[in-house]
Amino acid sequence: MKNKHYDVFVIGSGIAGQTAAKICRENNLSVAISDNREFGGTCANRGCDSKKILLQFSELLYQSKRLEGLGIKKLPKLNWKKVQKFRRSFSNPIPPNTEQNLKDLGISLYHQSPKFISKNEVEVEGKVVSADHFIIATGNIPRELDIEGKEFLKVSEDVLDLKKIPKSITFIGSGYIAMEFACMLATLGCQVTIIERDKTSLANFDQFLVNKLMTKMERLGVKFIFNADVTAVKELKKNLKVSYAVNGNTETHKSRLVINTAGRVAAVKALQLENAGVEVDKDGVVVNDYLQSKSHPKVYACGDVSNKSLALTPLSGLQGYIAGNNVVKEKTKTFDVPCVPSTVFTTPNLSSVGYGEEEAKARYKNIKVYQGDASDWFNAKKENEDTYAYTILVNERTDEIVGAHILSSEANESINVFATAIYNKMTVKEFKNMIFTYPSYVIDFKSMMEN
Ligand SMILES: Cc1cc2nc3c(=O)[nH]c(=O)nc-3n(C[C@H](O)[C@H](O)[C@H](O)COP(=O)(O)OP(=O)(O)OC[C@H]3O[C@@H](n4cnc5c(N)ncnc54)[C@H](O)[C@@H]3O)c2cc1C
Numbered sequence: 367m368k369n370k371h372y373d374v375f376v377i378g379s380g381i382a383g384q385t386a387a388k389i390c391r392e393n394n395l396s397v398a399i400s401d402n403r404e405f406g407g408t409c410a411n412r413g414c415d416s417k418k419i420l421l422q423f424s425e426l427l428y429q430s431k432r433l434e435g436l437g438i439k440k441l442p443k444l445n446w447k448k449v450q451k452f453r454r455s456f457s458n459p460i461p462p463n464t465e466q467n468l469k470d471l472g473i474s475l476y477h478q479s480p481k482f483i484s485k486n487e488v489e490v491e492g493k494v495v496s497a498d499h500f501i502i503a504t505g506n507i508p509r510e511l512d513i514e515g516k517e518f519l520k521v522s523e524d525v526l527d528l529k530k531i532p533k534s535i536t537f538i539g540s541g542y543i544a545m546e547f548a549c550m551l552a553t554l555g556c557q558v559t560i561i562e563r564d565k566t567s568l569a570n571f572d573q574f575l576v577n578k579l580m581t582k583m584e585r586l587g588v589k590f591i592f593n594a595d596v597t598a599v600k601e602l603k604k605n606l607k608v609s610y611a612v613n614g615n616t617e618t619h620k621s622r623l624v625i626n627t628a629g630r631v632a633a634v635k636a637l638q639l640e641n642a643g644v645e646v647d648k649d650g651v652v653v654n655d656y657l658q659s660k661s662h663p664k665v666y667a668c669g670d671v672s673n674k675s676l677a678l679t680p681l682s683g684l685q686g687y688i689a690g691n692n693v694v695k696e697k698t699k700t701f702d703v704p705c706v707p708s709t710v711f712t713t714p715n716l717s718s719v720g721y722g723e724e725e726a727k728a729r730y731k732n733i734k735v736y737q738g739d740a741s742d743w744f745n746a747k748k749e750n751e752d753t754y755a756y757t758i759l760v761n762e763r764t765d766e767i768v769g770a771h772i773l774s775s776e777a778n779e780s781i782n783v784f785a786t787a788i789y790n791k792m793t794v795k796e797f798k799n800m801i802f803t804y805p806s807y808v809i810d811f812k813s814m815m816e817n
């Protein structure tokens with residue numbers, strides 16, 4: 367077996383791995399990167415970007431439906447084949463372009479999963495490769511459900527790649543992925559059912575808003591089944607039959623497709639990390655604030671696969687930046703969870719930044735909660751949209767805004783204004799002193815913070 371040595375060996379070519387690899391290379395370290403799938407990672411190949419491209423078509427149809435009879439005479443018709451062709455025009459070039467870009471920087475590429483064979487060596491493509499540092503950036507993969515018939519389950523990337531809109535679909539779990547796809551497919555005429563083990567959807571989000579979102583989704587035709595444990599999937603002639611336990615009874619539901627959206631776990635199995643003594647817990651590779659493996663400091667982990675991540679693209683990029691810099695110069699940067707806005711791209715969007723109500727109440731003595739339904743405000747009415755609501759949290763002692771949660775058709779953009787405000791510790795008074803464009807959703811934020 368041939369031997370090779372690099373200063374740094376990066377595993378995974380998503381945003382985290384690429385960012386770290388480039389920083390190391392820019393600092394003249396010899397760098398290799400491996401991926402056992404197409405280069406470029408989840409977000410660009412089979413996640414955020416593909417999803418947003420598809421969603422804009424269902425959103426356009428939804429907007430047209432809202433305005434049907436108010437000026438829209440005929441609803442647009444979708445050519446799904448063309449929609450998919452358009453989506454692929456973004457995702458197909460990602461792997462070759464990513465590879466070329468990395469090669470141009472002088473980074474060596476491997477197209478296989480490495481296996482650790484000692485603390486500083488992996489076996490990959492028939493070679494034993496040693497490195498001074500390893501950076502694990504292998505991301506997350508769907509959590510396998512250990513149920514009868516699990517081989518019939520599809521996952522999120524199959525939904526992104528649908529050749530046609532199915533007549534019916536069932537999602538197991540109602541987190542980000544299921545809720546986003548459910549809105550898209552229901553709008554496109556698919557019968558959507560969500561089977562969730564918990565008593566609610568999106569348990570980490572503001573439940574006042576989640577309840578309004580679920581009511582809206584029910585109006586779109588989505589059926590929710592809560593407190594249900596899926597036990598089996600069976601193949602019928604045309605459909606799949608899902609069996610689930612609810613209130614001590616076994617019930618069944620039939621649909622054309624069943625999607626496992628019951629969460630994602632760190633992709634570490636193939637790496638044989640036990641041979642390097644790298645500790646892993648239920649959230650991923652156990653790292654310290656420098657993103658160094660706690661049990662093996664020459665190994666770093668960044669992005670979704672680290673146990674300090676929130677599986678979001680901007681955070682994975684940030685962690686890649688921190689890990690790369692710490693490899694170049696030890697202990698130069700630490701990861702403190704920053705103020706992270708996130709959006710569930712549902713209909714309407716559910717966006718959130720800062721503390722939730724419970725967290726804020728636990729952290730501060732007195733919290734002012736501005737909460738309400740804004741569906742009769744101008745912005746919603748002009749779109750004939752029936753769902754628009756908010757929860758904004760303010761530390762009463764300092765008047766600082768500490769959390770904002772918005773359910774609106776464009777919250778994915780406007781939440782960034784609250785992200786800026788919270789990051790800069792703005793008070794309500796300071797926020798209200800700002801001039802915003804009119805008419806806009808952002809200017810409504812001032813009115814939301816009235817008594
Ligand atoms: C459907 C979907 C929609 C999403 N939408 C959003 C969104 O709208 N906004 C947002 O912020 N986040 C979104 N996310 C999450 C976001 O995609 C991830 O947080 C982000 O891509 C993680 O980046 P990463 O570099 O850590 O990992 P990844 O991008 O997953 O990269 C890991 C890479 O490692 C490779 N790999 C895995 N195992 C091995 C191995 N053994 N050997 C070699 N290589 C390996 C993989 O093939 C992959 O290329 C979405 C995720 C999904 C699934």
Ligand SMILES: NC(=O)c1ccc[n+]([C@@H]2O[C@H](COP(=O)([O-])OP(=O)(O)OC[C@H]3O[C@@H](n4cnc5c(N)ncnc54)[C@H](O)[C@@H]3O)[C@@H](O)[C@H]2O)c1
Binds near residue numbers: 546594628708710
């Ligand atoms: N817009 C975005 O930013 C975006 C979009 C998609 C994904 N992501 C990231 O990817 C991560 C993974 O998303 P996800 O939707 O797969 O997971 P998730 O963790 O958000 O949701 C999983 C859901 O499945 C439920 N569940 C778990 N086991 C179950 C079972 N056996 N039966 C029924 N329900 C079960 C959970 O209670 C939970 O509600 C997210 O946490 C997020 O960080 C982000």
